[in-house]
Amino acid sequence: MSSQISNLFTEVQLGALKLKNRFVVAPLTRQRTNPDDGVPNDLLVEYYTQRASFGLIITECSQISPLSNCFPGSAGIFSEEQVQGWKKVVDSVHSKGGLIMLQIWHCGRAVSLSQTGGKAPISSTDKPVPGKNYFANNEEYGKPERLTKEGIQQVINEFKQGAINAKRAGFDGVELHAANGYLVDQFLRDGVNDRTDEYGGSVENRSRFCLEVIDALISVFGSDRVAIRLSPTGRNNYMFDSDPMSLLQYLIPQLDSRGLAFIEVKRHGVNQWDDSSDGAKQIPTETFFEIMRKLCKGNLIANDNVSIEDMKNYLSNNICDAVSFGTLSISNPDLPERVQNGYEINYKVDRSTFFTQGAKGYTDYPLANKNI
Numbered sequence: 001m002s003s004q005i006s007n008l009f010t011e012v013q014l015g016a017l018k019l020k021n022r023f024v025v026a027p028l029t030r031q032r033t034n035p036d037d038g039v040p041n042d043l044l045v046e047y048y049t050q051r052a053s054f055g056l057i058i059t060e061c062s063q064i065s066p067l068s069n070c071f072p073g074s075a076g077i078f079s080e081e082q083v084q085g086w087k088k089v090v091d092s093v094h095s096k097g098g099l100i101m102l103q104i105w106h107c108g109r110a111v112s113l114s115q116t117g118g119k120a121p122i123s124s125t126d127k128p129v130p131g132k133n134y135f136a137n138n139e140e141y142g143k144p145e146r147l148t149k150e151g152i153q154q155v156i157n158e159f160k161q162g163a164i165n166a167k168r169a170g171f172d173g174v175e176l177h178a179a180n181g182y183l184v185d186q187f188l189r190d191g192v193n194d195r196t197d198e199y200g201g202s203v204e205n206r207s208r209f210c211l212e213v214i215d216a217l218i219s220v221f222g223s224d225r226v227a228i229r230l231s232p233t234g235r236n237n238y239m240f241d242s243d244p245m246s247l248l249q250y251l252i253p254q255l256d257s258r259g260l261a262f263i264e265v266k267r268h269g270v271n272q273w274d275d276s277s278d279g280a281k282q283i284p285t286e287t288f289f290e291i292m293r294k295l296c297k298g299n300l301i302a303n304d305n306v307s308i309e310d311m312k313n314y315l316s317n318n319i320c321d322a323v324s325f326g327t328l329s330i331s332n333p334d335l336p337e338r339v340q341n342g343y344e345i346n347y348k349v350d351r352s353t354f355f356t357q358g359a360k361g362y363t364d365y366p367l368a369n370k371n372i
Contacts, residue, residue, distance in 0.1 A: 004312040009340055012055070012321055014299045015224030015261030017099055017172055019055030019322065022315060023336045026264075026303055026324035027058045027103040027175065027229065031073030031135070031355050032362060033085075035115075038063065038076035040085030045092050046363045050333035052098030055322060058229075058264070061105040061177050062086075064155075064162035067122075068106040068183075069115045071135050073357065077104060077162045077169075086169040094170070101173040101227065102166040104217070106155060108183030109144035109192075110237045112136035120145050122155070124186045124193040124200065124209075130238050135355055152199065152209060155183070159213045163220035173225035174217055176210075179266055181237025184210050188247060191240030203250045211254055223259040229303075231266040233279025244282050252295045262299035264324055265292045269304045293319050308339060330354075334367045343368035 009021045032043050051057055062077040063069040069076065076082045086102070093100045109123035114136055123144035132138040147155070159176075166174050178184035186192045187209040193200050199208050210228075217226045230251075232244040241247055255263055267288045268279030283291055289302045302311075302320040311323045328335055331349040338345050346365065353361020 004316055005339070007315040008308075008311060009336070012299075014056070014301075014321065015173070015227075015259070016222070017056065017101075017225070017261055019099065020097070021055040021336050022311070022322040023054045023339075024264075024301055024322050024324035025051050025054045025057040025329045026326040027060055027177070028326055028330065029060045029071050029074050029135075029355070030362060031071050032357060033073050033075050035072035037079070037081060038069070038074060039079070039081045040075045040089050042088075043359060043363060044075065044085070045089050048089050048100060049092045049096055049098075050363065050367075051329060052093050052096035053334055053336045054098065054329070055336070056172075057093060057098060057100040058175050058227075058324065059089075059100065059102050061103050061107075061182075062162070062166075064104060064106055064158045067111065067116045067119055068108075068158070070107040070110045070112045070133060070182075071355070072112060072115055077102060077165045078158070083165045083169050086166070086171070090170040099172045101175050101225075102169075102171045103175045103177050103229065104159065104162050104166065105177035106159070106183040108186045110141065110182060112139065113142050114139055118142075122147050122151060123183065124195055127192070127194070129181075146195070149197070149199075152212075156209075156212055156216050160216040160220060163217045167220055173221055173227065173261055175227040175229055175264065176213060176217060177229055178210050179229045179231035179236075180234055181239035184213060185231070185237075185239055188251070189239055189241035189244075191238075191242070203247045206247070207251045207254060210251070214255065214258065214260075218258060224261055226258075227261045227264060227301075228255060229264040229266065231268070233268040233282050234266060235268075235279065248292075248295055252292075253297075256296060256298045260298060262301050262321065263296050264301040264303055265289070265296075267302070267304040267306075289314060289319050308345070330361075331365050332368075333365055334369070338368050341369070 111121035
């Protein structure tokens with residue numbers, strides 16, 4: 001095995017988590033639960049267990065309240081039934097020697113009104129997301145209510161309770177979803193955050209909500225089992241920041257000082273849901289992760305359109321500590337074994353099944369070695 005390949009399979013310590021290899025399943029919303037209750041089912045047990053050979057699994061975004069979801073059918077973490085459903089997933093992954101972390105979130109102004117019974121969403125702003133929600137039958141986005149300071153504290157408490165529930169379910173940690181234009185991101189970036197109080201304006205103020213949520217999660221799990229996902233130049237949900245580098249130059253050292261397990265950073269990409277090619281004008285695509293490495297003194301996970309060859313280069317040059325794979329982890333539930341053994345990698349993925357119900361396009365991708 002070449003030294004570059006062996007780097008992919010060396011153990012790495014990310015906070016309290018000791019990964020057996022550098023492959024991570026990226027958080028991927030797949031909408032496979034019953035939309036009426038968001039309870040993880042046997043299909044989710046099978047899906048995540050299939051991927052236990054990865055060094056770490058980060059689950060789909062898991063909503064912290066009935067009013068925080070924009071993907072009908074995603075799995076929540078606010079009811080007892082959801083906790084017990086996730087426990088079955090966690091226990092099964094652990095039985096196969098895997099690690100699994102819950103991604104925890106609130107979608108803010110991107111909420112699906114069909115999920116909230118028509119109740120208005122909440123956000124840093126009172127401006128709605130333009131357009132319609134593709135993931136919820138193209139329904140119109142509702143006009144959000146600008147969160148009061150009391151409302152902000154309530155949401156922070158909901159995040160903390162979600163972390164308590166995740167710990168009860170047995171998760172190895174939690175990752176805060178602070179990317180892709182959802183609630184935490186709606187506070188971070190000035191393209192949406194138009195507040196004039198201590199939660200708006202300067203990068204320090206816009207980072208305040210994010211850091212308060214992180215501190216609430218740390219109070220439950222400890223800093224070494226808490227992580228965060230950022231997308232500084234992504235345009236999902238009509239997100240934008242006029243100066244992402246200034247934001248990152250403040251936010252990442254603040255996160256580093258807390259001793260998190262890792263920071264996962266999503267590079268800008270181009271797809272039908274996130275047309276962010278202009279992000280390259282703010283942070284160049286070719287050197288994106290090198291720039292993130294200079295900012296991040298703790299553990300860094302690189303995400304979005306990272307090839308296996310890129311991964312070899314990044315690890316050899318200490319550009320990141322691990323790589324999270326989205327599409328490749330869908331079509332290759334055994335991706336680490338395929339790479340390690342020289343098996344063919346499946347690049348054919350059925351995008352029409354990404355956000356549907358049932359096993360098709362979810363648990364029916366074959367293993368390369370049926371004996372694994």
